[in-house]
Amino acid sequence: MEVTDVETTLVRARGTIDSDNRSSAVDGWHYCFVEIHTDEGITGVGEATAPGMERATEMAVHDLSRHLLGRDPRGIEAHWERLYNGYSWNWGPVSMTALSGIEMALWDILGKYHDVRVCDLLGGPSDERIPVYINGGWDYEAPPENFVEKVEARLDRGYTVMKFDPFYDDGERAWPTRNQREKAVARVEAVRDAVGKKVELGIESHGILAPQAAVDCAELIEPFDPLFIEEPVPPENHDAMRRIRNRVNIPVATGERLLTTRDYRDFFQHPTPADIVQPDVNNCGGILQLKKIAAMAHAEYIPVAPHNSRGPVATAAAAHAATTIPNFFILEYIPDQPAWRQELLVDEETVEDGFYHLPEGPGLGIELDHDVFESYPYQKSSRAKTSYNNGYRDVWN
Numbered sequence: 001m002e003v004t005d006v007e008t009t010l011v012r013a014r015g016t017i018d019s020d021n022r023s024s025a026v027d028g029w030h031y032c033f034v035e036i037h038t039d040e041g042i043t044g045v046g047e048a049t050a051p052g053m054e055r056a057t058e059m060a061v062h063d064l065s066r067h068l069l070g071r072d073p074r075g076i077e078a079h080w081e082r083l084y085n086g087y088s089w090n091w092g093p094v095s096m097t098a099l100s101g102i103e104m105a106l107w108d109i110l111g112k113y114h115d116v117r118v119c120d121l122l123g124g125p126s127d128e129r130i131p132v133y134i135n136g137g138w139d140y141e142a143p144p145e146n147f148v149e150k151v152e153a154r155l156d157r158g159y160t161v162m163k164f165d166p167f168y169d170d171g172e173r174a175w176p177t178r179n180q181r182e183k184a185v186a187r188v189e190a191v192r193d194a195v196g197k198k199v200e201l202g203i204e205s206h207g208i209l210a211p212q213a214a215v216d217c218a219e220l221i222e223p224f225d226p227l228f229i230e231e232p233v234p235p236e237n238h239d240a241m242r243r244i245r246n247r248v249n250i251p252v253a254t255g256e257r258l259l260t261t262r263d264y265r266d267f268f269q270h271p272t273p274a275d276i277v278q279p280d281v282n283n284c285g286g287i288l289q290l291k292k293i294a295a296m297a298h299a300e301y302i303p304v305a306p307h308n309s310r311g312p313v314a315t316a317a318a319a320h321a322a323t324t325i326p327n328f329f330i331l332e333y334i335p336d337q338p339a340w341r342q343e344l345l346v347d348e349e350t351v352e353d354g355f356y357h358l359p360e361g362p363g364l365g366i367e368l369d370h371d372v373f374e375s376y377p378y379q380k381s382s383r384a385k386t387s388y389n390n391g392y393r394d395v396w397n
Helices: 054-068 076-085 093-114 144-156 178-198 211-224 238-245 260-267 287-299 312-322
Strands: 003-012 030-038 043-047 129-134 161-164 200-204 228-230 252-254 331-333 355-357
Touching: 003 054, 030 054, 030 093, 043 093, 043 312, 054 076, 054 093, 076 093, 076 287, 093 287, 093 312, 144 161, 144 178, 178 200, 178 211, 211 228, 211 238, 238 252, 260 287, 287 312, 312 331
Parallel strands: 129 161, 129 331, 161 200, 200 228, 228 252
Antiparallel strands: 003 030, 030 043, 129 355
8 A cells, every 4th residue: 555645625713604605714723634545545534733824734744745655654653753853953833733644644544444443553442432621612801701601501511621711801911910810710710609519620821821920820710629720831941830830739731732752751850840731632743642642641640631622633533542541531622613613524523421422433433524625715814913912922813
């Protein structure tokens, strides 16, 4: 079997659809789907989604995948190492997201070739149902009662673990004002008062807080018993994260922007700066890198809660890996981003009572509905300016 062609497709993943069924250009977020074709008629599907860098990532997929043409796709780890070591500069999120998408598609081919699921190739599933927490779709600048309505609606849909960012107020800031901190506390308090102990709450902060501000904010929301606080500071400075972990009584979670076992090697130097690690299969290097990172965490008795804010193919890849990881905790899931997410698939994802059900077909078990893609074409964001404020960075746009 040989690789004959590699295709990529950018599909709109945010915005609205007008009366002519065309997507708007309000927000430049797209899924980048990768398809690797073979001379035996088997096509593997992957995903290389990098919000805001979608064109660069798509081109990186093609730059990398040309080295697979004419080769047997089944030697996945050998291909990964050859591509990784074939360049003399450091890898960043764009190139690693591209490599992750290619690697997913190779696993899909291997599973289809042997007529088994990817999780079976990885050692077999521990469970057919993967616990998930819901994220996405929040109006971050809304009053507390809006957050309560959202949480109650999601509770009605069977989700009992949720994550949101209470700190957003006219942008995200490294040093929230007293008023902004009070608003954040009011949001968390309102949600906890409304749902009691029926819901576990993960607190997102997008890595924008300064260390002391992160400590102060964590202390303010601690009485409401959060499940974790995610990325309280930017993830590059492990020492800063360690200082926060040593001073707060909420579990610290991080890892979505760390790439491969190489980044995690430094991360796991003692003392480890987090209680929960969150590698993302879409940019950490792919399925096998996620497994290896989880094994490193397992040796430190640290649970793995994969970050997963991308599309349905990346979700399936993360789920196949997660069910074979002994220290797996929970998987992020964003079902309503976009509203047409399920339309992109031949068979819809199955999520019931807070559990994602592993697809039944061979490989990843995900097939894309190409006829739908034209309804959600690529359109670069129409925003003429960013919304940088006093934070370290503008988030997503």
